[in-house]
Amino acid sequence: MSLIYENENIKIETEASEIPWLKIFTQVAYKEMSEVPKEIKLEIYHLLDIIEREMLLYYKPTKINIASFGNYLPHVHWHIMARFEEDAYYPEPMWGEKKRKSTLSLPSFKNFCTNLIGNINGK
């Protein structure tokens, strides 16, 4: 995984995967979302919205998946993933049972991240 964006409240990292997958972490290690200050909660939801729109536009995925578990790592973080009928787990969640060998061929994730950061920075 690697860091693609951060500010004083949150950071965005990529998850190494066959699918486009980002994670938003709070900078302070809150355990549960209800402990996060309201302004940072709203910032996370706003970023999920921006990322989702960008994923829909750029990848035209079958579905967007969003999740916040933190069972292994009790530090609030959100997963957002673009899912495709051809990906290895669809229609199961990425934590579910593998269904097939993936035959995905997707446009550049690097370019996606560059566009996204431009979008977040309001360019």
Next chain:
Amino acid sequence: MSLIYENENIKIETEASEIPWLKIFTQVAYKEMSEVPKEIKLEIYHLLDIIEREMLLYYKPTKINIASFGNYLPHVHWHIMARFEEDAYYPEPMWGEKKRKSTLSLPSFKNFCTNLIGNINGK
């Protein structure tokens, strides 16, 4: 599953499970969260917050899990679950690999739902 609360924007249903598990659906069948009108988005996030706080207070779970997939049913809905070290899948998500036979013994889910609805209605 059964309906425990609804208004003009959303409805809350229970999921039959060994763990406390609720689902929030939009009344209108939007496919993706970014299509949902802003006021209804904020209402969903507010309800997730209320449910999480009530779960933490009532069940003292190990962790709260939240997810929105919709791969099988492309109608925006959010899962919120109280997770416990003793539940059958912990620390995997509820969609992951089963780890053990559950030995959970929890207080009444019916009473939890009654308290929650009172809370949502501002009693």
